[in-house]
Structure formats: structure tokens, C-alpha cells
Amino acid sequence: xxxxxxxxxxxxxxxxxxxxxxxxxxxxxxxxxxxxxxxxxxxxxxxxxxxxxxxxxxxxxxxxxxxxxxxxxxxxxxxxxxxxxxxxxxxxxxxxxxxxxxxxxxxxxxxxxxxxxxxxxxxxxxxxxxxxxxxxxxxxxxxxxxxxxxxxxxxxxxxxxxxxxxxxxxxxxxxxxxxxxxxxxxxxxxxxxxxxxxxxxxxxxxxxxxxxxxxxxxxxxxxxxxxxxxxxxxxxxxxxxxxxxxxxxxxxxxxxxxxxxxxxxxxxxxxxxxxxxxxxxxx
Ligand SMILES: C[S@@+](CC[C@H](N)C(=O)[O-])C[C@H]1O[C@@H](n2cnc3c(N)ncnc32)[C@H](O)[C@@H]1O
Numbered sequence: 001x002x003x004x005x006x007x008x009x010x011x012x013x014x015x016x017x018x019x020x021x022x023x024x025x026x027x028x029x030x031x032x033x034x035x036x037x038x039x040x041x042x043x044x045x046x047x048x049x050x051x052x053x054x055x056x057x058x059x060x061x062x063x064x065x066x067x068x069x070x071x072x073x074x075x076x077x078x079x080x081x082x083x084x085x086x087x088x089x090x091x092x093x094x095x096x097x098x099x100x101x102x103x104x105x106x107x108x109x110x111x112x113x114x115x116x117x118x119x120x121x122x123x124x125x126x127x128x129x130x131x132x133x134x135x136x137x138x139x140x141x142x143x144x145x146x147x148x149x150x151x152x153x154x155x156x157x158x159x160x161x162x163x164x165x166x167x168x169x170x171x172x173x174x175x176x177x178x179x180x181x182x183x184x185x186x187x188x189x190x191x192x193x194x195x196x197x198x199x200x201x202x203x204x205x206x207x208x209x210x211x212x213x214x215x216x217x218x219x220x221x222x223x224x225x226x227x228x229x230x231x232x233x234x235x236x237x238x239x240x241x242x243x244x245x246x247x248x249x250x251x252x253x254x255x256x257x258x259x260x261x262x263x264x265x266x267x268x269x270x271x272x273x274x275x276x277x278x279x280x281x282x283x
Pocket of ligand 1: 242246
């Protein structure tokens with residue numbers, strides 16, 4: 001598999017002393033949690049934590065109501081991060097976990113990670129030459145769709161996901177949908193007029209059939225809102241309007257599935273797209 005795109009460096013979070021004492025002392029871990037919860041990214045469940053660790057997220061605190069079960073899951077599904085989990089996971093009571101995380105994931109694992117800085121993400125998005133596209137969601141409305149798109153972008157090794165409009169792509173529901181993979185790509189919201197440079201391919205059912213279009217590695221791939229499609233401004237700035245094949249009488253595809261088809265199309269024609277498939281390690 002290719003190297004993942006350059007990621008913004010994570011920022012320091014808490015003192016090493018706090019991290020060490022919290023590992024052995026559940027109450028200290030809970031204090032660290034309470035101190036960071038308001039400004040950190042909630043990793044909800046084993047798989048989100050696993051992905052975040054694989055992509056070098058800074059995780060100052062990770063809690064579980066069943067350490068043995070969590071490490072058994074790591075043995076089975078993620079031996080590559082087993083040692084990191086062993087060092088991080090602090091066992092707390094089920095009641096305590098519920099107190100900190102209103103609806104704990106069925107794996108009884110929750111962690112807090114440091115959100116990469118906006119400046120670092122913008123630098124990663126602006127870096128050229130680019131070896132994989134940037135996905136733009138033009139005023140998306142559905143948090144689950146945004147999470148699914150970030151997961152796709154991570155899987156295909158896209159440079160990043162940029163949103164315009166009011167949706168926060170780091171909203172907890174988006175992070176949940178992204179399965180901890182926000183850390184595998186650069187995710188930011190920007191103004192519609194400040195998109196990364198590169199040829200702008202806007203996806204629209206009225207465009208040219210994508211099967212005859214080669215998407216370059218430096219493409220900026222733009223997708224419209226679930227409600228109203230592409231905004232007039234973005235459509236007018238597009239270098240190419242491209243469509244996904246669809247039989248008559250079907251109005252449109254779901255936003256995330258449109259991104260999936262488009263990234264897949266890019267991946268089949270480029271040498272820099274993901275080359276091998278990592279064995280599945282849980283969902
Ligand atoms: C759910 S669709 C938007 C539907 C919206 N009601 C409209 O009027 O366009 C969300 C986005 O997915 C992409 N999309 C969906 N179906 C597509 C297709 N057949 N070809 C190209 N893009 C498509 C477009 O970018 C679209 O704006």
C-alpha cells in the first residue's frame with residue numbers, strides 16, 4: 001500500500017507525568033478525561049481508537065469498562081496496536097464510563113484524541129504537487145454522510161476532505177461515522193472561495209460521463225449538497241462537470257456513494273492510488 005498522504009503533526013496535549021499516573025490510577029485518568037473532554041475528539045469504541053492509533057493520533061486518555069475484553073479484541077483484530085492499547089487503556093467501572101460517555105459503544109472503549117490544528121490541515125491540503133485528490137463536499141447536511149466520506153477518503157488515500165457551509169466535519173457524529181479515520185487524511189471546513197488549488201471536477205448528473213474522463217491525481221473532486229446539489233458558485237467555477245452513469249428516471253445517488261464511485265474511478269486509472277488491500281480488522 002502507498003504511504004498515506006502527509007498528515008499534519010499532532011500537538012502535545014498533557015504532561016508525561018499526567019499520562020503515566022493516569023495509566024495506573026483510574027481516578028487520575030478520569031480527571032485527565034474531564035480536563036480534556038471539551039476540547040478533544042471523542043473516539044467512540046474500539047475500532048475508532050484502533051484507527052486513530054494506526055494513523056498516529058495523539059491519544060492522552062483511553063478508558064474501558066473491560067480491559068481484558070478490549071485486549072482480547074486487539075489480539076484478534078488489531079495485533080499491530082495491541083501494545084499501544086495495553087499501555088493506554090485504563091479500566092473504570094461501567095457506571096463511570098456511562099457517566100463520561102452517555103451512550104458507550106458496545107466494545108466499552110472510549111478515548112480522547114487531540115484534534116490536528118487547522119493550520120496544519122490547511123498546509124497539508126495546499127501542498128503541491130499532490131499525489132491524490134481532495135474531496136470537496138459543498139454544503140453537506142447529513143453528518144453520517146460526511147463521516148462515511150471521510151472513511152472513504154482515508155481508505156483511498158485521498159489528500160483530504162474539505163467541507164463548505166455550516167456542517168462541522170469534526171462534529172462527534174461525523175467522527176463516529178468516520179470510524180476514527182479523520183486522522184488518516186486532512187479534514188477541514190473552508191470558505192467556498194478558498195478551496196485547494198487544482199483542476200476542479202464537479203460531480204453532477206448533467207455532466208460528461210465519468211467513464212470517458214481520466215481524473216488526475218491533483219484533482220479537486222466536488223460534490224453537491226444532499227438537498228440542493230452543487231451550488232451555483234461552485235458549478236460556475238468547475239473546470240469539468242462529470243456524471244456517474246445512472247439509468248433514466250433515477251434522480252441521483254446518495255452523496256457518500258457518489259464519492260465512493262468517483263474515488264474508485266480515480267483509483268483504477270492512477271498508479272498512486274491504494275495498491276494493496278490491508279486485511280480486514282473489524283468494522
Ligand atoms: C444526493 S445528490 C443531490 C441531489 C439533489 N437533490 C440535486 O438536486 O442535485 C448529492 C450529490 O451527489 C452527486 N451525485 C449524485 N448522483 C450523481 C450522478 N448520477 N452523477 C454525478 N454526481 C452525482 C452530486 O455531486 C450531487 O450534488
